[in-house]
Amino acid sequence: MEHLIARVQAVHQTRPELSMTADLTSPADPALPLLPGQRVDFSLTVTPVGHGFRYYAYVMEEPLTGLATLKSMRGFGHMEKAQKYGTYTRANTPRTLTFSLEIKQAVPGDGVLLPAISAGVIAAEGQKLSGCQPIAQRAYRVVPALAPPKLLVVAPGMNGMLPGLAHEFGPDARLVGVSPPRRGMVGIAPDGSVTYFPEQGFIGYDRLFYTVENGSRGIARGEITVFVGHPYEMPGLLAAPTGYLQPGTMAR
Structure with missing residues (x-):
């Protein structure tokens, strides 16, 4: 079962017929805590609407790297200064990419992992991105694992x-x-x-x-x-x- 972790919808500011949805999903239930060393898989799905030039979706890096390490980011471009990973698709071409997080071994007594995504549309080649602010909706609790005494x-x-x-x-x-x-x-x-x-x-x-x-x-x-x-x-x-x-x- 896939759980919806975050959903963001972006609409072009001057051409509202151009829009998109980006969905971040995971089989890991946010109701359950994550433990040190645990690996969590995610899928980012980009669904474009209209005939724009490119439709972008981003996974924000900074909210994750304090507690986890990003893994298997194949297909994503890393924007180091902006601290995010991005991908794009074209009109009429939905796209899904997968990646993983590995929870660090040294975690605080009770940490919060809050995946955030953002999105934007470029209407035509050479134009600027019309995007939205990062959205975070569901969080994971990260706890040290305790074995029975x-x-x-x-x-x-x-x-x-x-x-x-x-x-x-x-x-x-x-x-x-x-x-x-x-x-x-x-x-x-x-x-x-x-x-x-x-x-x-x-x-x-x-x-x-x-x-x-x-x-x-x-x-x-x-x-x-x-x-x-x-x-x-x-x-x-x-x-x-x-x-x-x-x-x-x-x-x-």
């Missing part, structure tokens, strides 16, 4: 394992990194399982973070809380753990 309870003198951290994200997801813990070491298996090795004699809490590459949905980061000790000794809010982990088991 994990709780790992390790018996004293033993190691603990969380198998398949990426499995719940789907078949295309994979574990791409785990931060070093403060009071131990970790090992990562090819299937995405993480094994925690506590320091000798350590009893208490530790913490580490994991990163999953979630296919087309981008990058997700989550936290693993580790408690080394017996479950009944866990203080605070974690006094009722979801499971007591021996090697090879997992709690959510």
Whole structure:
């Protein structure tokens, strides 16, 4: 399903019989947030009316590049000073071009991606463009991706394992990194399982973070809380753990 992101209509100032419509659409629903690393496809369709010389449509660059990188701009001309990408067609010749955005890995806590387009008509060769101001109608919310937090309870003198951290994200997801813990070491298996090795004699809490590459949905980061000790000794809010982990088991 294609979602209409922005529509702009341009009418020539002195020759109103010359007009055009430019539609920006995407299969990505603006009601859903975009995540770091996610790629979003767009289509720009130019529909001319009348017998003008050229009909132009533009994708504005500046509202996008703070949060995303433009990709696959084949067929567009880049107007660097004006900070926009343009294309044109002729009378009676509708045209559709496609391009993509890739959300940057480093995004603020809650960003807004607001695609904007503009359009204009040249009535005859050698004349100036009669155009309109950029229009933006629907926005995307860009949020850091958060993976579910994990709780790992390790018996004293033993190691603990969380198998398949990426499995719940789907078949295309994979574990791409785990931060070093403060009071131990970790090992990562090819299937995405993480094994925690506590320091000798350590009893208490530790913490580490994991990163999953979630296919087309981008990058997700989550936290693993580790408690080394017996479950009944866990203080605070974690006094009722979801499971007591021996090697090879997992709690959510």
